[in-house]
Structures are given as C-alpha cells and as structure tokens.
Amino acid sequence: MASKVISATIRRTLTNPHGAFSRCRHLSTAAAATAVNYEDESILMKGVRISGRPLYLDMQATTPIDPRVFDAMNDSTIHEYGNPHSRTHMYGWEAENAVEVARIQVAKLIEASPKEIIFMSGATEANNTAVKGVMHFYRDTKKHVITTQTEHKCVLDSCRHLQQEGFEVTYLPVKTDGLVDLEMLKEAIRPDTGLVSIMAVNNEIGVVQPMEEIGRICKEHNVPFHTDAAQAIGKIPVDVKKWNVALMSMSAHKIYGPKGVGALYVRRRPRIRLEPLMNGGGQERGLRSGTGATQQIVGFGAACELAMKEMEYDEKWIKGLQERLLNGIREKLDGVVVNGSMDSRYVGNLNLSFAYVEGESLLMGLKEVAVSSGSACTSASLEPSYVLRALGVDEDMAHTSIRFGIGRFTTKEEIDKAVELTVKQVEKLREMSPLYEMVKEGIDIKNIQWSQH
C-alpha cells in the first residue's frame, strides 16, 4: 500500500511540469552560465550576489551524482529495504543480492575478485583501516611505515597517530613534478617496514605515480603496498595484479556515485591480514562490522559499472576540455604555471598558479566558478597547501594556485566561460598588484628585503 502511494507520487511529480525536478532543471549550470540574467535568478550567498548557480569545476572535491546511478539507487531504496545480513527471510536475501551484485561491479573495475572487496563508509575509513589495521596486526615484528609528503590528510594523520603509538614513519619527499623518487623509496625500505602507502592520483595536483614500478619494488622487498586510489578508479586503468597492491582505498563520490560509501580492496593471495577498526557482528569478512548501507553500495556498484564502460570516452572528452582551458588561459595571460608533471597526470585536474596574484582574492572574483585553491587564506591556518610546498613551489607561488576540476558532465561553454572569467579577474588583480608593478619595472622580487611580522 505504502509503495503504491510512493510510486504514484513519483509518477505524478515526474510528469508534472511545475514539480520540484523541473525547478532543478531551470538552475542547470551550463544554461545559467551563458545567459547572465540578474532579474529573477540572482542568489545572495555569503554576502556575494551572483546570477544563477556557479559553474561547477571542482570535480576533485566531489562529483555530481550520475542520473543513471541515482535511478539504480532509487529503486533499491524503495524496494530492497531489508538488512542484507538477515538470513531468514526474502527481504534480507534481496538486499544481500543487491550488495553482492555491486561487489562484483566494483571488483570488475579493478580486476579483482569480489571476495576481496570490503565496503566501508568512504576512502577515509578505508585508509584508516589499511594503515592502522595492518600495522596493529603486525606490531610485534614490523615497526616502520613509508609514505609520501603529498598524501591525503587521512593517511598522514593516521601515520601521525601511529607515531604517537611508537611506530616510525618515513615521509618521502617528492620531485618538483610531484612524482616519487624510486631510488629514495628503495633506500627507505628497511627489514621492519610493514607498509608502503602511496596514492595513485593526487587529489590536489593530479599527478599519477609510477604504480607498476613502485609495486615491483615492494614485491622485491616483500613489503605490502597500499594505495589510496580514490581519485584513480574509473578514471585511469587500474589493475591490482599489475600494480601488485595489497590494499587499495576507493571512494564512490569521486566517480559520480553517492557520498558516504567506499571500499577497501584486501588481497587474498598472498593474504594480507589486518585488525578491523569496527568491531561487531563480523560482517564483511570480519573486517568491517555493521549493517551495510544497501542503497549507497548499490549506487557505488552502478557508478563503477558506468565508469568501466565510459572511461575511454570520458578521457577523450576531458582531455579536449583540459587543453581548451589551458590554451585559452595561456593565450591571454603570461606567468601561468602548471603545478605538477604535465606528462604523468590525470587529465581532469588542472592546478594552475598565476604569478603576482593571490589565490583567495582570485577566488573571491571568480564567484561564478566553483573552484578551489591551495592558498593560505582559504585554509584556516594561514599556511599554504602542504602539497604545493612539498613540490618545492616558491612560497609566493603557493599562495596563487587555483585547482580546476573537469569531469564527465563539463561542457565546452562552461570551460569557455571559466577562461573568460579567470582572465578578466587575473588581469584586474594584476593591475592591483605591487609585485606585478615591480616586475614590470624590472625589479627582481626575490632580492628585496621584506619587512614581515
């Protein structure tokens, strides 16, 4: 009875031209971007008035949910509401079936077996479980962890936590292009190294690490290799056997799936053991107790299947847009630096530094484009991004970086508009910048004695 009413409601609103969904459609970003219309659609938010919604170019932070994923989740939410761990009735069996189908979909994307996938609440939980779980399990014999300076905060913080417990951690520096130095990695490995954790694709600068080489080094020295692949799956080809990874963290909301779900790949042959973070009924092979979020997991599976089908097409589309963005900006502006290697990079991430212009003031001017910055002012601690600092970027350039994230649904018009707005704002801010003036006069900024606080 309830389901009948609910499905009738859905049918009515979907066909109703004045329903909530059509209201959403009026506010789509591409349409709003090209037609500036201050009268009706202007939004006042945080003291800033903008016409329509901003262009979304922050795909590394999160991605909009793919409508096909939403469809899959919707059905599941309404009909498959049983607890997947209920063994005794059909509701449980249906939900369990849905979860297992999703498990196969995720496993196929990374060339793993479904038995090796453990669903979690996200890549952060997966990273925590991998780093802390492995080291705690082998705490008697292994005391050392190797990671890089450009890892995601959750890995770095887990390592910090391990240090407080008495483990030793080596934070490998990276080269100026953002890639790990393989020689330094080889030298850092010790007999008591319990884990090497290096992320596949960096969320801030988009560089792709040499995964096969790192995997080979770890195999030679018999050290488990964990990678945070949240930004990598569904975007670059991932093969856990070729990469020789023992553990891999994945996140759904980076590949057009729902938020609140992720997975950890835990290799079975040869087996890697770890202590679970969540104790309880022993679900997910005892590694993550708790009722699985069926709907989220179904969404994650659907997103992975779509990613597998569309990876090649997406890559072509996004690469074209990335070139359009970079060339469009470079044609009109000088002093534009790309942070991180241009060759070994995921095409959807473009982290640019604009010399003599500060990041937060540029973001304030780019209110019609949703991007993110590695500038100090945008972080609460007034320190510029640690990733850019690890690259060895000059401090004043670290303050000027903007990260553009391009995705499956980004359009050419959005890119063109972003180029136009960025160029306009950078030129305006350079007019206001004393550093630009000094450079124009021929003064070398690096030689000035600054009077800082």
Add this chain to the structure above:
Amino acid sequence: MMLKQAAKKALGLTSRQSTPWSVGIFRSYHENVIDHYDNPRNVGSFDKNDPNVGTGLVGAPACGDVMKLQIKVDEKTGQIVDARFKTFGCGSAIASSSVATEWVKGKAMEDVLTIKNTEIAKHLSLPPVKLHCSMLAEDAIKAAVKDYKEKRVKTNGAAAAGETTQA
C-alpha cells in the same frame, strides 16, 4: 493524504525554499569587503621619486600579503591630499588597504598615525583570522608617513648642504 505528504518529504520533493541560507553560516564576507573588492578606490601609483610622495611597502610574498601605500602630501600644510594603493593579498587585505587610502585623504600626517587596525577591522567586520590584514594596513600607513618624513629630511639636508657650499 498523510502518506502522500510523507512520501513527498521522503523523496525530497518538497519545496526547496525551506533551506535556510542565513542560519548557521559563519565566515561570510561583509558587504563592505565585497564592495571594496569589486569597486576598489584609489588603485594605482604615484611617482616614487616625487619629493611630495611617501611610499610604504610592507608585508612579504611568502606570507601572502604585500601592501604598497603611497601618500601625496602638500608640503606647506602637511596635509595628505591624495593616496594610492596596490595590494597582493586576499579580499580582506585589499579591502583593508582600500579603506586605509580613503581614511588618510584630507588628514594631517600626525592624525593618520593614530588610525588603529581595530578601527579598520571593525569597519569591515573582519573575522579574527583576518585581523592581520588590518594590522598590515596600519603598518603601511605608518611606513608611508615615515618614508615621506625621511625624504623631507634628505631634501632639506641636501638643500642646506647646497647652500653652505654655495655660500
């Protein structure tokens, strides 16, 4: 009927206007800051070598804040007749220096030395994390006045030396 309402709510199909934007949002820009950013007053430069111009350059690119404040002083009355600024910094820094140029115009040099960063911060409703921007603006004013005074001493000294050599 109740079930229909509940269904609508569950599926998020109720009106979107119920989202309160203003509630619970901290760290929003005050409209004064946005105004100074969108319509900056007195951006530009004077000739550094003009004896009536004092230039204050404070901050450091490494900190993400550099302010250059220039004042043009009427040498007979000691009043600041015009001011210009250029800033490399966040929106709050730009607004603070813009406000500083507005406030120094038409005042005597001794008066502007009493402008405090807390007044600038209050005018722009700067949050605690941005107070250093107003501090830098106050420093810039002081540096500009100091530079002007040093210039006057030099030119007076040179004039006096010139007189003695002539005489």
